[in-house]
Amino acid sequence: MCIRDRRLDAFYDSYNNQRPHTATKVPPSKFWALYEAGKVEVIISEKERKSNYRLKVAYQEISKLP
Numbered sequence: 001m002c003i004r005d006r007r008l009d010a011f012y013d014s015y016n017n018q019r020p021h022t023a024t025k026v027p028p029s030k031f032w033a034l035y036e037a038g039k040v041e042v043i044i045s046e047k048e049r050k051s052n053y054r055l056k057v058a059y060q061e062i063s064k065l066p
Contacts, residue, residue: 015028016028016029017029017030023052023053024040024053024054024055025059026055026059026062030062031053034055034057034062038056039055039056039057040053040054040055040056041053041054041055041056
């Protein structure tokens with residue numbers, strides 16, 4: 001594995017598993033796990049043509065979820 005590949009692997013790991021998602025303040029991988037578990041509420045505004053996301057669990061409980 002070359003240096004470039006290792007750097008990309010490290011980048012994607014950090015990008016997907018550590019950096020917070022701007023809408024919910026959790027990493028994307030955790031966001032999708034919460035979404036699939038039904039712990040994310042999606043609010044769609046037809047008038048503004050955008051969607052908002054709200055967690056149905058407290059941030060303190062997120063670390064306890066798989």
